[in-house]
Amino acid sequence: MTLLDVQNVTMKFGELVANDRVSFTVEAGSIVGLIGPNGAGKTTLFNCISGLYKPTSGRIVFDGEDITGLKPYRIARKGAVRTFQVVRPLKDMSVFDNVLVGAFLRGSEKREAFDRAAECIRLCSLESLQEKPAGDLPIGGKKRLEMARALATRPKLLMLDEVMAGLTSTEVKASVEVIRRLQQSGITMMIVEHVMEGIMPIADKIVVLDGGVKIAEDAPKNIVHDARVIEAYLGSKYSKRYRALRGDGPLG
Ligand SMILES: Nc1ncnc2c1ncn2[C@@H]1O[C@H](COP(=O)(O)OP(=O)(O)OP(=O)(O)O)[C@@H](O)[C@H]1O
Known part of the structure; x- marks a missing residue:
């Protein structure tokens, strides 16, 4: 299709x-x-x-x-959701909370948004970094965070x-x-x-x-x-x- x-x-x-x-x-x-x-x-x-x-x-x-x-x-x-070449996470917020924002953007219930954020953190191999402020991540982590945030909105594309x-x-x-x-x-x-x-x-x-x-x-x-x-x-x-x-x- x-x-x-x-x-x-x-x-x-x-x-x-x-x-x-x-x-x-x-x-x-x-x-x-x-x-x-x-x-x-x-x-x-x-x-x-x-x-x-x-x-x-x-x-x-x-x-x-x-x-x-x-x-x-x-x-x-x-x-249909995109990421940007220049990564712009909310720097002082934790990696997990950054992804959570993406999950809430889709209008999820609180519990559902937390579960979705955790799932996206796992899919993007960010578990060990999830408590860190997003601004402290190395570039590879920032790029994966950008993917996780987009993913949290449940895109098809x-x-x-x-x-x-x-x-x-x-x-x-x-x-x-x-x-x-x-x-x-x-x-x-x-x-x-x-x-x-x-x-x-x-x-x-x-x-x-x-x-x-x-x-x-x-x-x-x-x-x-x-x-x-x-x-x-x-x-x-x-x-x-x-x-x-x-x-x-x-x-x-
Ligand atoms: N908003 C804009 N106003 C005027 N020209 C633009 C605008 N956006 C892109 N261009 C021009 O359009 C052409 C294509 O640019 P584009 O950024 O899409 O290329 P690209 O393939 O993504 O390049 P790169 O690999 O360097 O990111 C370029 O000549 C660029 O200068």
Whole structure:
């Protein structure tokens, strides 16, 4: 079943075309990676889907409903929720309370919200950090907290914006683990990411943007062989390394 259907979305800022007739679908239960060079239009597309921007033209259908141009809070209530590149937790509040805020946003009863927060803390491997003030977390913990807060609102589609940027390779592995766990719990995800070692092993499909245009849409094992994607973004070094390491399988 298709959960998200992006149809010919164009987003212009004056003369600049940040997204140029972009179309793709996200199947329920899958993980779709959105990659491409800086300025390719990935965040703009997330902003269009989550309602921060109203696309200049095109349609976005989520869970069978046209959500094009709806306000972000209405889209979030329908179950499409995003995280931000710049993490902004409530710094003086504990990690647990930060997640609890997310759970209450969904209008849960007190008991239900506490249970939900505890479940999200567990899913995001934050148990040992839950009493700490959010501002004291290392960057990897902050990124997982951002995921837990979004998760607490019970999304159907979770859009993760660069949750692996700036992490050590151990932290990347921890995030990959968390994302796999979320998928097993039934959450569909769209992930904007520059860390290929993080996204390639877990994505069912990769969509590649370059200069606002979708230049490829395929399984990771095919994307790494795509000459256009190698030229625009991956580089031959990564592609060769990938093939040397795993042949046709994903890295990781
Ligand atoms: N609010 C805005 N007003 C004007 N131009 C914008 C705005 N937001 C984005 N842009 C422009 O749109 C283009 C796409 O930017 P966007 O941030 O979507 O790219 P990106 O693929 O997410 O890049 P990165 O990987 O660096 O985060 C860029 O040229 C950017 O300068």
